[in-house]
Amino acid sequence: MAENSTGKGPLSEEELQELVASSDAGARAPAGAVGTLLAVVAVVWSLFQVILASPLANYVLPGDLINNSRQVHLAFAIFLAFMAYPALKSSPRHYIPIQDWVMGLLGAFIAMYGFFFYDKIVNAGGLADDTDKWVALIGLVLLFEGARRALGPAMAIIACVFLAYVFWGSSDWVPEVIRWKGASLKKAMSHMWITSEGVFGIALGVSTKFVFLFVLFGAMLDKAGAGNYFIKMAFGALGHLRGGPAKAAVVGSAATGLISGSSIANVVTTGTFTIPLMKRVGFSSEKAGAVEVASSVNGQIMPPVMGAAAFLMVEYVGISYVEVITHAFLPAAISYMALVYIVHLEAVKNNMPTLGDRVVSLGKTIGGMAVFFVGFAGLCYGVKYPVQWITAMVPSGAAWILAVLVFVAYAVLLWFAAQVPDLEPDDPNAEHVELPVVGEIYKAGLYFLLPIIVLVYFLMIEQKSPGLSAFWATALLFVILLTQRPLKAMFRGESDMANAFRAGVSDLTQGLIDGARNMIGIGLATATAGVIVGTVTLTGVGQVMADLVEFLSGGNLILMLIMVGLLSLVLGMGLPTTANYIVVSSLMAAVVVELGAQSGLIVPLIAVHLFVFYFGIMADVTPPVGLASFAAAAVSGGDAIRTGFTAFFYSLRTVALPFVFIFNTDLLLIDVGWVQGILVFVVASIAILVFTAGTMGHFLTRNRIYESVALIAIAFALFRPDYFMNRIQPPFEIIEPTQLEQELDSAEIGEELRIIVSGPDFDTGETKDTTLVLTVETEGSGAERLDALGLLLMEEDGAMKMDEPLFGSPISDAMQSFDFYADDPVVISSVKATADQMPKEVIFIPALVLLALVAMLQRGRMTREGVPA
Template identity: 55%
Template sequence: MADRKSDTNQDRKFTDEDLQDLVASSDSGGRVPTSRAVAILIAAVAFFWSVFQIWIADPQFWLAQHIPGLRIIGSDQTRPMHLTLAMFLAFLVYPAFKTSPRGHVPIGDWILAIVGAGCAFYVFWFSRALSDSARQGRLTEWQTADVPILNNFEGLFGTVIYPQVIVGTIGILLLLEASRRALGPALTIVAGLFLAYSYFGTGWLIPELIEHPGRSFSATVNTQWLSTEGVFGIPLGVSTAFVFLFVLFGALLDKAGAGNYFIKMAFAGLGGLRGGPAKAAVVGSAATGLISGSSIANVVTTGTFTIPLMKRVGFSSEKAGAVEVASSVNGQIMPPVMGAAAFLMVEFVGISYLDVIKHAFIPAAISYIALVYIVHLEALKKDMPALGATPSLLRMFLKVAIGFVVAGTAFYGAIWGVNTLRTVAPGVSDPIVLLVVLGLYLGALWVASARADLQMDDPNEKEIRLPVMREVVPTGLHFILPILVLVWFLMVERQSPAKSAYFAVMTMLFIILTQRPIKALMRGEGERFMEELKAGFGDLLEGMIGGARNMIGIAVATGAAGMIVATVTRTPIGTELAGLVEMLSAGNLFIMLLLVGVFSLILGLGLPTTANYIVVSSLMATVVVSLGAQEGLIVPLIAAHLFVFYFGIMADVTPPVGLASFAAAAVSGGDPIKTGFTAFFYSLRTVALPFLFIYNPVLILYGVDLGTAAGMMQAAFVFVTATFAMLLFAAATQGYFLAPSRIWETVALLLVAFTLFVPNFWLNRVQPAFETLPATQFEAALQEAEPGDRLRVIVEGPSFTTGQPTRTTLPVDVDETPPDQRLDQSGLWLMPEDDIVVMDEPMLGTPYADALSGFDFYGTDPVTIAEVQRPADRLPAQVFYIPALLLLAFVIFMQRRRQTKPAF
């Protein structure tokens, strides 16, 4: 057996310790001080950070009701404290260079940690004074003559300096250095370029289109460090309020043992199939994506077990690593716990996190289903064996269907029960629900205590014994409880993500502390109670510290990215870039989407997903919407943001710098570049999906009301159709369906998949989608429309920025307002003049005010309605499914004649 292990591991270039160091270097800091005092200090600060985040999430508001005089700190203080702790830890745990010492903290890093944290703490401590002065543009003055050393800087500051500006300048520089250490140089360089652009405004490197007069040094620093627009703006606010608690929740869940439990579940369910380890890797990575927001940690955690098993059944080193990479990076798009960028969408788009989950669910689910099918096709092509007896697929699908029905029935039964209890006994309903949850927890532990705790398997054992589902499931049922708590508060109670994560974290804290001693008592091992209780405290401490250390990179990334967001809002680049992109794309939306995708991939060579999303969405998301409107395509803002998000997650895959690919290659012993290209090829489904839901937003359930039976039926139909289409797309890209595909069969499968995804494309070429009406009939068409209809108004006029003629498509949704009041209630002000309808600036606060903000309503040329469009009566788009399915049937007929092995 030892020889077998040696043979299996001989290609590995890294030991397990090296892999853990790789994860630590990228996610939590690679420095491990040998000094006990320094290690304790770092752990204490990280633990305090976790406690602080839990405190600001809810307890301070609850205790304020019972403790007179208790002060509640708001976002003007929580964000600076969040960054204070992040910067202090960043300089202590992230070495400056690869050659820097790992075993101790150099004196220079101590100085940087204290000064950097002090600059952020200054904003925390003087938040009230700053809100009354600096954030309103009034700075406290010093004369340089009063401080002789500053005379050397009169060229920069002038004869008057501002102490806040000195603190801000140092803080900005040290934050950029902290981001360089934690994330690499890319974000530091990009943020530095944006700061330079904000300050200078003009220069030989700055295109004339985005030139501006430049901003003073004091104004730039004031905006970036002392206001709530830059470093302490929305990105850092999301990191403070939402992201930390979700990362902490994942760290605690992993420390409790849920990661191994989910992997065992995946292997118990799928390991016996052909190519089973790869399929289990996909499902296991989807589950552990709930725990780890890091693609690299996901690869190393699940890959150390799955990759060797994949290699044993016939996958090459590169393909085994690529499967793990492709499944791990998609963990960030899988609800209910998505990557940090998903929480930023809540603020950038202005929708609830529940809506983000709704829009992201179908693309994420079908992406994972397609990846399972891809590895199945790889197994078929290589004729890979199964590990053990192959289970019955029909029986497996039947069990899964029954499980979903039972789980759904139980969940809706719980909703009905809680609502009934709150109606009958509102005063005691919450304590009763809490007791029921406690009873479920104790019951799950009682079931788990009857079995031995799960242990990590060795993938290099000579004989592989697959776990059995009925043996695995009972051992970790209590891990499902905190996830249900999170989902309950998000989807049923409709609480904010922060409060939902808070309750989930508190549930996890209780579980991680009590699961060991309670199971010891239930097993009749009372003498081990204190030992297990102490071990539970140890797990809790390690989980709290690990969660905080995993947040360091995210916190400094969102702080540094805030500089970019502030520059976009304070300079012309945000508005003028639309014209630049439109010029480069020749006004074609598809070409522009390609440019945005390539831009995201290039930035992804050096930026992590969160920072990549912030940069590209700040610059490009509204451009996608506006250019789509100019082409007559209504692109929802959430679709544009998801487009950017999907390309952003490819940052960890894209060669030559994809870190997840390098991590997988370190485990598999394969070539990292080849692993990255193979993973990118496997991820083509993730690349294609954003284009599809831009042109067919129903794929993200946009406009689908899930609160009605009709909406649920439509969602189910979309899910089934999209899944089928994505499987055909996967078969086409793999060149194998029932047999190796010929070129024309691959083209036919792509054509069928495209038709199932976007049937309107063909219908629009047969029948026009809209009936065109003169502008003067807009009010009449608005009155005649039924509630729920949507009219489209083509608006033309001079651009506010260039003065050149431009046009856009304005969607007008018809609601329940009485027909004769619809125009007045809409906020649109129209002035008919013969055959022309002139528009005045829409009423502020209406959605039309933002949509038409690019027009100059006060210029010489008027803004007018060119035409009005209302939906035309035509065939249902699904009629094109018929020829598509007939073409598919012909492909199946031709491939069945060459088929040599079962398709499943």
């Protein structure tokens, strides 16, 4: 139970802010010269990252500094971790003990070790000498201590377990199935600290290049006042509806998910306003907190930022950023739709009152929001035409002209904002709640959309790198923070311009400080996770994990996915989402793809990474360590464990969706055209709402048990129409392996064949199967197409034997785990060609008819019982 200083009940605003600070930015805030020094260090870190992402980086920063930017990034993070986070709960908050100064400065120096001694390390071929190994070991100890302070003990403990496995993996007490030969201290430290395989690996690189800019962008947008604007707009649009405060909490959290990558900060930022109002209309403390938790945590699955995971997926999956957020968009969007519907059903079931005295139809509200989102998307896309025209007319001066036009647009929107009063946060506990009127307040913050438009334009239309896109959006925020106050004062005819400008400088400085402090935990999480990734690459434990999971699951894909989900949940109980995603995806992503292939299911790598990520964020919800649930309980005064369980129940769709898109990749818009994409969106939206109605026990009225079962079955049919169609008409026809060449000879360009390959495993020698998809991409005979695919086949004794594929051929990577030189041959055991099948969408017809039947049953019952609609 969350308690304040006076006993049981919600925490005060000051205590809540300390809760956020202690988890996200560090609880220590020393005053005087030391506080100023820490602020200066934070500002310098932010400015360094902004310059590093800018087009001027090569002209402003020395090349050595750019090449070693990961070391600089970690040095700032380690130093600020020891300065901002006390060692223990009993440690001082208002001054920094001498030992923290020593550890912070030493940690920063060792983080920069590769920069200071670059020539020595290069000359040694990246191998550690005796000095290097001890320096690296001390660096790891300090990194783990910094991570313990900033992230809690779990991250450091897990990293220590993996590091212990590196050294003592050959010991008798290590289970034989995961035993390996072990490594010397020198080899381990080379791998973990001196090379880019461990601490300074891909994860820290992503944190350096991309994540910092987006966290800074969010901190500065919030400092400018966008968070309050989004919440007010959401309440103005939805607050008057039944269960309106909860609906507004969901939409407001989706919007602030753009700003905050932290579910805890999101809960406290929006929850201090939404939770009291939810309680006011009839939600219990636990349900009010649970709605806020579910909507805040889901902010991390909402593109374009996705709590930093989107940028990691770019590196790990090897696809562009635009592809990542395209695949992630539909599940996130329908998940939020379902949450709004959950809130609506709770309000209807409990006949909750409305807030305020305005009457606006639900249809008009939904229509207005749809028009806004479509208009905003159209504006982001339509901007490219005038930009192209200006670029064609004035190639050399286009950048300056566009910059002037953006500033003019900003000035015009700011003039509109100056015509209305500045938006002040409302008091949710006031005796009379006056809901904002969208038509009166929308002008006050329209200019906040400009940086978001710039970000989306560069990301989606220009398809620039995430770092450069965030740089231009952040550069515009620099201008906004510096000028919004003085320009508003000028437009309003006020004379106090000097103070307004000083306030703008103060806002900008605080935004830079907030951005840097919010990055401490992420920087340390990605660095510490690098130790785990380094262990996987050094020891080969990933393949062992594949064998172990296959053994435990008996080769059953569903059971294996459940195990991966549970692993993500368990690890996530003590790890931040980003670190959890790195750890589980490093261990399990390839396993899911490989075992899926053995089961005959081709699982795209992006689907597996999103699966892991979805379960990772659920750890912030799930008791007993759901940090977001504890934060919500601290706001509501409810019981944290009950809040967590209720939030988990509200988040069932976030648990179900990953299983759906693993088997139906249409939901991720993979190889889906525009027309089919629209159909998928509409049907998936209906399916998630029907699933919600089934699990909540309420559709048009309270469900009978058989109606809930029917609704869940309908949702399954809409999500997985192929499951039923494949049983009506098999999707493949079986062909004799010896007929493969003839089949390829007659195949059309773009046609796919699936071959099942059986043979001895390279590590265990046991026979295993895998499924390969052969796509016909070239003209020619069957033999020529076999050569193009890299297949070397030989028919012998009625079997189609297979030699090791040509290196670099389309299938060579997929066949690496087979032993082609064992006594038993590798053979093609089966060939499947795509059969003529009715479109799977035909299944939608009986599913929707059954849905209409359930609706008729419930409407008839409502009429008989006199229940209002």
